[in-house]
Amino acid sequence: MSGALTAISDFLGWNNAPSDQVSIVVTTGSTSRQITNWTSAVLRLGIEIMPWTAALGMTAARASAAGVNTINPGDICQVYIGTDLVFTGYVITVVDDLGPEDHMIEVQIASKSVDLVECAAEFSTFQMNSTNVLAIAQAVCKFAQIDVISVNGAGDTDILAFSVILTETAYEVIERLSRLAAVLFYDRPDGNICMSAVGSRRAASGFAVGQNVERIQTVRSLGGRYSKVIAITQNTVSLFTDPNVNALESQMGVLTVGVEATDPGVPRTRNMFIPVENGDENNKVCQQRAQWEVNRRYGRAYPVTLTADSWRDAAGQLWLPNTLAPVTARNGTVSDLLIGELTLRQTVEDGTHADVVLMPPDAFAPEPLLNPVLADKFLQVMNSAQNSADSSIQTDDLPPLKDTTS
Structure with missing residues (x-):
């Protein structure tokens, strides 16, 4: 019985630990109201997930008493866990689900970036x-x-x-x-x-098998990895090969520019070609991209997916995307990994759980990109003309930079 009471107190935030009760503050016009005591909640957050979303459920009887039936798509909505604001957005959809045994109301919310x-x-x-x-x-x-x-x-x-x-x-x-x-x-x-x-922040603690990890899946893969990533020029040399010489060696000797990156973990020959783009001075961007291809593919080959028994680290802070956290495996090995994706779920029957996807930080590094303007000869000429005349192309009035940190 004490275990059940503990689960209930954790769900409702009756103990001294930070509350994990999910609530929303909905604003319609100039009126705001807070709605709590959801019977189910699923929040999905991530570095590569935009917008962040929440799906909150409640029985129709409870929803009527709480005023959920007055929520409308388009209402401004803030999603909280305890006193922590998780994201701000809009009510997107309200679902009324009537079945033979139950009647449920679900409110689906997306962060403001849904418009982006x-x-x-x-x-x-x-x-x-x-x-x-x-x-x-x-x-x-x-x-x-x-x-x-x-x-x-x-x-x-x-x-x-x-x-x-x-x-x-x-x-x-x-x-x-x-x-x-x-x-x-x-x-x-x-x-x-x-x-x-x-990796802009670090958690006060991590995830450890036998402590706060209920389930863990680790992957080691060669899928999508290459032994060598080679940069090549794009021209017509391959159409005019001397038949009296080693064709492949001759072509590659002309096409390659001496830029490559290797993955020593790939045991057999698996090459990938990437193009050297026009405007890439000294092949700087293609060199960065070749190494990025190796690093990112290596990182994506070693994901860790786990279910934790809480939504917070040892300091009471919510797990959040782009957070570095140590993961301790069953054999005691510790890896410093980056939280890429989170699904925070909670029901009255099953309690609170966090499904977390972590990878090495290199797995999330953005792909180097050559500015397309610099790769377009026509636009290069226009930009050059504008720089000399200083009046050929209008520019936007852009806001001043803000010296702000998160």
């Missing part, structure tokens, strides 16, 4: 010059009333020129920008998004 993912990017001009990554990202988010916050200066990267494709969503623009700056971007609790380096 689904809506077009709009500018007064789609060609920007002499600006930087953070400033453009802030401009592209303005329509959704979302700010972009730099963590420790991430994204404060000057770029000569940037061209927005007319049909791109705001998310797609920011995704290209983040690769130019070699940073991650993801949701923040306050409804804004941040740009950050990989």
Whole structure:
């Protein structure tokens, strides 16, 4: 009986530990109200998940008493765990599910970044010059009333020129920008998004088999890995090979530029070719990309998926994406891994659990990207003309940079 009481007290936050009770604050017009005591909750957060989402369930009888039936799609919504704000967004869908034995109401919520993912990017001009990554990202988010916050200066990267494709969503623009700056971007609790380096924070504790880990799956794989990643030029040399020489050796000698990266963990010959793009001065970007291909594929080959018995570390802080945490295996081996994805779930019957996906930090490093403007000869000429005339192409009025950290 004491175990059941402990489970109930943990669910409702009756002890001295931080509460794990899920609640929402819903704002309709000028009226706000808090709704608690959900019978089920599933929250999904991640570095590569945008928007963050929540699905909260309640019996129809309880929902009527709590005022859930007055919630409407489009209402502004803040999702809390205890007193911790997890994310800010909108009610997307309200589901009324009536069956022969039960009647449930489910409220589905998405963070504010849902508008960045689904809506077009709009500018007064789609060609920007002499600006930087953070400033453009802030401009592209303005329509959704979302700010972009730099963590420790991430994204404060000057770029000569940037061209927005007319049909791109705001998310797609920011995704290209983040690769130019070699940073991650993801949701923040306050409804804004941040740009950050990989592993911007560290948990006070980690995950250990036999302690807070209920289930763990580790993977070791050669899937998608290559023994060597080789950069090659793109030209017509392969069409004109002397038949009296070793064709492959002759072609490769002309096509390769001396840029390659190797994965010593791949035992047989498995080569991957990547192109050297126009405008890549001294092959700098293709060298970075070759090493990125090796590092990322290695990192993705060793994922750890586990279920923890709590949503918080030893200091009472919620597990969050882009957090470094030690993982102690059954044999005592400790690996410092990065939290990439979280599913926080809770029901009255089953209690509180966190499904966590962790990988080596290199698995989340953004792909190096050559600015497409620099790879386009026509745009290079236009930019050169603008720099000399200083009036040929209009530039956006971008907001000043903010010296803000998360």
